[in-house]
Amino acid sequence: MEELNEAQQNALSHFREVTQIDSVETCLQFLENHSWDVERAIETALISGTEPLITESDEPSVGSHDDAIPFTPPSPFSSESLTRRRPSLPQQYQASTTSNNVIHRHHASNGTAAIQHMPYSWVQIFRRPLTLLYSMYIKVQPFLPWTLIRIVCSFVRSFWGEALADPLQELQDYCTYFDNQYGTRHTAFYRGKLSQALQDAKREVRLLFIYLHEKNSPVCERFCREVLCEEAIQNIIGNNLLWSASSDTQEGRDAIRFLHCNAYPCLCIIAHEASRQTVQLQLEAYNDADECLAAIFDGVQNAEHVLEHNRNVQNQRGQRDRLLEEQNAAYLESMRADQEKQKQKLLEENSRRIAEEEERRIQDERQKKLQVMLSSYVYQFAEFRDNMKASLPVEPSSTEPDIIQVSIRLPDNEPIKRRFRRNDPAKLLFEFAWTNEHVPDQFELLWGYPRRRYQYNQISDQLIKDVIVGNSETCYLEKTEESDS
Numbered sequence: 001m002e003e004l005n006e007a008q009q010n011a012l013s014h015f016r017e018v019t020q021i022d023s024v025e026t027c028l029q030f031l032e033n034h035s036w037d038v039e040r041a042i043e044t045a046l047i048s049g050t051e052p053l054i055t056e057s058d059e060p061s062v063g064s065h066d067d068a069i070p071f072t073p074p075s076p077f078s079s080e081s082l083t084r085r086r087p088s089l090p091q092q093y094q095a096s097t098t099s100n101n102v103i104h105r106h107h108a109s110n111g112t113a114a115i116q117h118m119p120y121s122w123v124q125i126f127r128r129p130l131t132l133l134y135s136m137y138i139k140v141q142p143f144l145p146w147t148l149i150r151i152v153c154s155f156v157r158s159f160w161g162e163a164l165a166d167p168l169q170e171l172q173d174y175c176t177y178f179d180n181q182y183g184t185r186h187t188a189f190y191r192g193k194l195s196q197a198l199q200d201a202k203r204e205v206r207l208l209f210i211y212l213h214e215k216n217s218p219v220c221e222r223f224c225r226e227v228l229c230e231e232a233i234q235n236i237i238g239n240n241l242l243w244s245a246s247s248d249t250q251e252g253r254d255a256i257r258f259l260h261c262n263a264y265p266c267l268c269i270i271a272h273e274a275s276r277q278t279v280q281l282q283l284e285a286y287n288d289a290d291e292c293l294a295a296i297f298d299g300v301q302n303a304e305h306v307l308e309h310n311r312n313v314q315n316q317r318g319q320r321d322r323l324l325e326e327q328n329a330a331y332l333e334s335m336r337a338d339q340e341k342q343k344q345k346l347l348e349e350n351s352r353r354i355a356e357e358e359e360r361r362i363q364d365e366r367q368k369k370l371q372v373m374l375s376s377y378v379y380q381f382a383e384f385r386d387n388m389k390a391s392l393p394v395e396p397s398s399t400e401p402d403i404i405q406v407s408i409r410l411p412d413n414e415p416i417k418r419r420f421r422r423n424d425p426a427k428l429l430f431e432f433a434w435t436n437e438h439v440p441d442q443f444e445l446l447w448g449y450p451r452r453r454y455q456y457n458q459i460s461d462q463l464i465k466d467v468i469v470g471n472s473e474t475c476y477l478e479k480t481e482e483s484d485s
Helices: 006-019 024-033 038-048 120-143 146-160 167-182 194-204 218-228 231-237 250-259 289-391 427-434
Strands: 082-084 101-107 113-119 208-213 241-246 266-273 276-283 403-409 416-421 443-447 452-454 472-479
Touching: 006 024, 006 038, 024 038, 038 120, 167 218, 167 241, 167 250, 194 208, 194 241, 194 250, 194 266, 208 218, 208 250, 218 289, 231 289, 241 250, 250 266, 266 289, 276 289, 289 427, 403 427, 416 427, 427 443
Parallel strands: 082 276, 208 241, 403 472
Antiparallel strands: 101 113, 208 266, 266 276, 403 416, 443 452, 443 472
């Protein structure tokens, strides 16, 4: 899949969705044989009826005769994904296409492949009804009550048809028959269906030995006693899997069709190559025990490279999985650290917000207190100005002797003028200024040359004649700022 471009991957996904073929190799063969023409490949697959080989998901294990065996529904076997290898025959399944014909592969009864040509015009005839039927099925399929349909079919079959035997029970009865007939000194049989055995062999990277038996056959009797129950074949099988069935069981008949068995006893060795089941050896005739064991030994030796390749692939997959787990763990740890940082950041922001709100509350309270104090001070200062006006002595007339004419210039208003007696206290200058509504509450007066600054609290008990020389003086008023005002 990594070697395909985006268009080829989309074509492969569309082909698998329409044809319901699970084997990626089979889908690739169809698409490559049709030069990646998806429509023609789908038509060929629908007409030839190609299906995936294994659809079972149950995975029983090899155990003793007393192990409990779960029941799983039967699944059909298809020979499209099976590749055969005999000691004297090359690997089969070679599909090709031409510009005018579509070539389909069919298995003959003797195990060989027969090629049948079908004109492309016949494909066009069946294309529209097949497409219509499939589109109708896709639209209706999600709404069909499959469980109810299966229950009704089973109920109807119980009246008109013979009840189907349990394939696992048939295999259990066959194992009991084999132990009673030939003894228990043989490699333990796999207690499960053939599809499950194939899945286990693939997952555990083992070879699968399949023995098909025919009851009341003298040749099969000799084979079981001289080969299958001997220690030599047990050493050859080793830790691989051995599955066996009789020709009169349902699983046995499925295996016969799957392997195209024509004679008994039939012993096959199957190995997995990617998603294919490859027949490494198939023996359908028995003459001599030594010759049979030698052929089996050669078949196992020839399949070792396949097992080694599968082990390497499994190890690489395991390494990738471990690396992915480590990356996921590192990612989760990074996410956890980020979450902790985000949580800490939120806590700090909440603490800062709470502190800011507390400081703002204190400022508001202080501002409110200041406003109250300012309002009180303004009221008191207005009362103070009124008192100053009431307590200010009467201005002397211009005809009196020893008087001084004083003009006080305000920053933003007209100057104010008044006559004072020389023996009046100098503080009277400030009290006179406070009687004007444009004069601030805190100020200082400047007069003389060079100019000197005088404040109400600093002038003490001096008289006007002590600080002003002459009969007239111009004073300059400047506002002062005090932190405790």
